[in-house]
Amino acid sequence: MxxxxxxxxxxxxxxxxxxxxxxxxxxxxxxxxxxxxxxxxxxxxxxxxxGLVDSHIHLDKALIADRLPNKSGTLMEAIKVTGQLKPTFTKEDVEDRARRALTMLIKNGTTHIRTHSEFDPSQGFTGFETVMKLKQEFKDIIDIQVTAFPQEGIFKAPGTEEMMYQAMEMGADVVGGIPYNDSPAMDHIDLVFEIAKKYNKPIDFHQDFKDDAEGITIEYICDKTIKEGFQGRVSVGHLTSLGALPKEKLEPIIKKMKEAEISVMSLPATDLHLGGRKDEYNVRRALTPVRTLRDGGVNMCIATNNIRNAFTPYGNGDLIQIAMLAVPTAHLGGADDLPTVLPMITTNPAKALGLKDYxxxxxxxxxxxxxxxxxxxxxxxxxxxxxxxxxxxxxxxxxxxxxxxxx
The missing domain is CATH 2.30.40.10 (Urease, subunit C, domain 1)
Structure with a gap:
């Protein structure tokens, strides 16, 4: 032996x-x-x-918090300042930061990750190509799934649609999307499914990332998932808008999510930092309703999202610390709840990522x-x-x- x-x-x-x-x-x-x-x-x-499974992370924009801070702490400013920084990224810069982030993850017991790698006409494939290179280099130390991620939107950033297809040809493992940062949102979702069908790849959306539930598209995604036969192959990150829904509106959505076999990645370090910024009192936790989703039969995961950038200005690559953060903030500390947390960073995300040998x-x-x-x-x-x-x-x-x- x-x-x-x-x-x-x-x-x-x-x-x-x-x-x-x-x-x-x-x-x-x-x-x-x-x-x-x-x-x-x-x-x-x-x-x-x-091994720990970090099912939603961004390697290419890790460790940039000190370059152009997000002073308001809002999602809109995070997107804005990161968009300003991305054209300045070089392959050497991305590689150095991604290596350091990977070392943090590996040291803390993470053996599998799904990273969302961005591209758009302003920065090209600088980060994406670098992450694809690191995927091969680190394959014996950590398994990396790379998601083709259009952070700036597809239709509102002309040229990105073609780049989505190019990214899949370059070997992306997952088709990413961000309906709330594009218009029309439904067309964005339809295109992501079209690409996923063409290349027979799973889908991972940044989804309904707001404090309120106005204009949510999760139900449309559920219907589309079932219609296209993609049950069990679609994941969504954030989904914080569901926390703003009363029980009578939330329960039918969760039932539909279970039928579509949607996996949810709660990202507490980011969502707690960015959420509820306009609340002057009784400030919302701004998390997806983890316990309610779990109890409704949805495959519930917890992930890091970002390490020290405009979206999350802290973090050390320790997924257990992220899970610990979720324990009090998502009310997971009860005697019956606590045992359900470890699977949210191991077996549940392994299922979401389609790991067969885990x-x-x-x-x-x-x-x-x-x-x-x-x-x-x-x-x-x-x-x-x-x-x-x-x-x-x-x-x-x-x-x-x-x-x-x-x-």
Whole structure:
């Protein structure tokens, strides 16, 4: 065996397990595994989880918060200042920042990401080509799905429609969209589906990102998804507008989302920062209704979105910290709620991304993280150190620490 991890906690209340890895795969999980390995790790009851999946992030515009700050903290200014900066990006600049962001993610146990990579006539494919290059370079360390993302809109930025097709020809994995930043929004959605059908690719929308529910298009997307037979292949990020809907209007939408098998990526670090900016009192949390969506059978995920830019001027690539942020702000700290949070950064986004070889099961790829905690239900609230990160059956990160108490 290549690696043998002894005495790990996979589920609370169950016997500790040994996990054997060989040839990049999990070859055995049992209370005791006979034999030796090139590397043996004594977990001593610590929690083993599948690799973290960050299902919505922007590598190409990470780490630019100090260049042109978003002083109002609003979405509109974030879009404006980023649009001003993008033409100044060089491939070397994007590569340096994306590498640093990837290092943050990898160090913190993320083994899979979906990144939205932008292009438009003003900046060309500078960022997109760079991210595609890094996808190949980092393929043994982190799996990267690249979404062709028209941040500035398609119809209101002439030339972008042609670039969408070019991006797919260049190898994009996912067709992106942003209906709320284009006009007509329905035509934008229709074109995204048309491209996805042509290239047989999944879809990921930045969706209904407002404090109010005026002009939302999620229902149209659900209807389109079902009509085109794309159930289970459409994801939406943000979706904060649903938080402004009363129960009698929200429930039919969630029912339709479940039927269309839409996955939702809540982005609490960004949405809390940008949302509710015009509220003078009783300021809204401005999050999508995570618990209600979850209880309605929608595949609910939590993701990073941005790291230190105009949309999110903080972050360190730690998805568990993002999930911890969601615990109080989305009311996920209850005894029955807390166990549902870890799947929102592991198995749920893996489903959204269509990962077929993921999970702590024999025969699956050996992508996993050993946490410095001994209770699975505390895996989020402890914000534990990632002691070992294993990707494709190889140790990519190993953390050593010494804590001394002088009392």
């Amino acid at each position: 290549d690696i043998l991890i002894r005495k790990v906690r996979i589920k609370d209340g169950e016997e500790l397990q040994d996990v054997a890895i060989e040839g990049g795969k999990i070859v055995a999980i049992a209370p005791h595994i006979e034999g030796t390995a090139h590397r043996e790790i004594d977990a001593d009851g610590r929690v083993l989880i599948p 999970g702590l099961e024999v025969g699956k790829k050996a992508d996993m993280v050993l946490l410095d905690t001994k209770v699975v239900k505390d895996a989020i609230i402890d914000i534990p150190d990632r002691l070992f990160v294993i990707k494709n059956g190889k140790i990519t990160v190993e953390t050593e620490k010494i804590v001394k108490f002088n009392f």
